[in-house]
Amino acid sequence: MKFILTALLCLFSACTFAATIKGTVLEDKTNAPLIGVVVKVTGTDKGAVTDIDGRYEINGIDKAECLLEFSYMSFITETVTIKFEGKTEIVKDVVMKPEAKVLTVTEVKAKKLTHTELAVINEIRASNTVVSGTSASQISKTMDRNAADVVKRIPGVSIQDDRFVVIRGLPDRYNTVWLNDAGAPSSEADKKSFSFDIIPSGLIDRVLISKTPSPELPGDFAGGMVKVYTTSIQDKNAISFNLQTSSRQGTTGNAFQYNPTSSTDWLGYDNGSRNIPGIAPERIDKNDPNYNISDISKAFGNDWMIKSKNASPDMRFAFSYTSVYKLKKLKIGNTIGLTYTATKTNYTVNRQDWDSTKERLYDYNDNINTANNSVGILENAGVTWGKNKIEFKNLYSQIGKAQVLVRTSGLDSNQQPELAYAMSYD
Secondary structure (H helix, E strand, O other): OHHHHHHHHHHHHHHHOOEEEEEEEEEOOOOOEOOOOEEEEOOOOOEEEOOOOOEEEEEEEOOOEEEEEEEOOOEOOEEEEEEOOOOOEEEOOEEEOEOOOOOOOOOOOOOOOOOOHHHHHHHHHHOOOOEEEEEHHHHOOOOOOEHHHHHOOOOOEEEEOOOEEEEOOEOHHHEEEEEOOEEOOOOOOOOOOOOHHHOEHHHEEEEEEEOOOOOOOOOOOOOEEEEEEEOOOOOOOEEEEEEEEEOOOOOEOOEEEEOOOOOOHHHOOOOOOOOOOOOOOOOOOOOOOOOOHHHHHHHOOOOOOOEEEEEOOEEEEEEEEEEEEEEOOEEEEEEEEEEEEEEEEEEEEEEEEEOOOOOEEEEEEEEEEEEEEEEEEEEEEEEEEOOEEEEEEEEEEEEEEEEEEEEEEOOOOOOOOEEEEEEEEO
């Protein structure tokens, strides 16, 4: 009977047991109170949140032993075991430590693309001047063989003699050409001009033409400034080949007059056969008995005869090859471009002059025959590793022009016409 009574008293005591836990939660380094720490009794729905002073209080705990869990964002979660041992209130202060997380570094590498249509559009939009341009992506959709064909598709630009640029009606002398952000050399000896037909279209990255002045641009142009960028280190090997022939109205198939050529004229340079012989003095005086005009004339490697043949069609050839090699962290690229042009032109110019009495002094008919041969070689070599890049961009151009001028003239119909020849090679 006593045993039963004791068991009932213990059961009643357990059912009516209710304890309280309270305390303060502080930060480890500064001992400052933490606001908003979640404190809960595991396995139950009882808990609390610390106030502005870092204090918490949980009432009605009906267990003699419980586990408290303290959680706070960016701090290490703390767990504490509480044993009441007959007590109805326990004060438990807790110090929480910040969570020390090591953030991993994620590095994103990307290559800036400059040859796409979107890249060129964005570059044009970012410019403070009026700019027109085209990209390699647009060029690849056409059959253009060289830079001359490419730039004439840009609004406000035309091409003269298949190689010289004319912008807004102003000829080449009023325009500036930069190649890879460096001033392009003139391809003519007597004027400022750049021959656009020496750059294969397959080696062009983009072309931009500024038509208005700006402080960051050179001030030596009135028509426009052409910026041509050739390709850099490519991502894969590539090869392209282009051969084109065309007929020129008034020339192809018609009589074409020429004088003897050298064996290397087709490459754009003379092999020395046109050099002035050593017997020729710096100044010829017909009254000087030491010089014989006849002997000096015969010393030149020329028979002074004008020959004639039917003009062949114009021919243009373009070839480009790109190779890429990868050696561990090194990426080596080499791009070679070759262009060749052989053209003939034949036209007539009439020259007349009158005096003050309206009497004609002379009437010249000049038949001009010109054979042009040009060779262009472009090589871009480079190596890249990590964030470093070294590039060598080279351009070689050789242009040869052989010209024969046949002039006929006469003052009136009663006189025999005069015949004169002029032969030159540049």
